[in-house]
Amino acid sequence: MNEPGNGQKSERSWLTQWVPGIALWLLIGAILVGAFFGQPWGRAREQAKRAICGGNLKSIGYGIVIYEMEHNDMPPPNLAALVAYGQPKDLLRCPSSGTKKSPTTQPADIAAHCDYIYAPPPTDIEKGKKLLMAFELPANHQQDIVNVMFSDAHVERIEEMDRFVSLVQKLNDYHAGLREQQP
């Protein structure tokens, strides 16, 4: 004859023996799936970071436009001025670069913790010229792509590195032309 409570005891022992086992098997399954399909996940993470990087540039562009509106159409001299104006300093870091967060909003700190290169756009905004206003180094994304922003604040993801180099040189040539015109 069974003792009273034996049914409950066997139910408990079933729980203690099988539930942790099943949980562990599920964990093992998850780890194995992660192991074999980890590469696509890693790529997905990088894709997300690239999108965030492009979004950062876009936000910088909007910040510059607002800055210009409140400063007689004059662009900020550098990105530190944009941060001083109220732009979040975290936007100046590409998530793929590994650059540390700027400890303060002091210009020197901002310059030392910035991943984007900014060239003040011309005040007449010759949008047709498609000049670069800000860009990053392609090494941030393994030289696979590079995010750039044009003087009309639109952001592009460039995959041809030759085109990227040409765009930067075009900006440099434009500056030289402007400087030549000055007395």
Add this chain to the structure above:
Amino acid sequence: MRDKTHPFTIVTLLCLLLAGGVWIASQYRTPKRPPFQPAMSISEPQIHKVWEAIGGFSKEYNHRPDTLEMLTAGGYLKPVDLFDARRKDALAIDAQAGRFAINPDVLYFPAVWAEDPTDLVLLCTVLLAEKGGKYHVIFNDGRYAALTPHELVMALNRTYEYIGGKVILSAPAASQPGG
């Protein structure tokens, strides 16, 4: 005395160890990011040659060239010195435009003049030929430096800030159409 360990637990633990091993191995096998793409870039001796050619041009004309093509057209530099050695099909100059069909593998800052501050970038590479490499930079005083990405970003921001201050912020009239 305790009961013998349930065989299921032993198998589970063994599988856990196996899975851990596979996971650790996978961390080395599968890169977290897409692989690095080596790009076209000139070498350190080449960038020195470009600097010397700019010096030769400046001596003769009393100013720096507007474009790097002027150096090759004037015989100060061979076209191959402006391109990565792996390029074979990019050395022809478009006679009409006076420019190479594709941009040389080095960036030139013609808006930086000799009398400007010495820490401005005059020539630099922005692409790396190999992973972990450094960028070749010639500053305005001819000083060469191999910079990390972070250092190059700072140097370029400093250069564009100076140029922007000269041609855009301090002289808005100059950039106005018809101004």
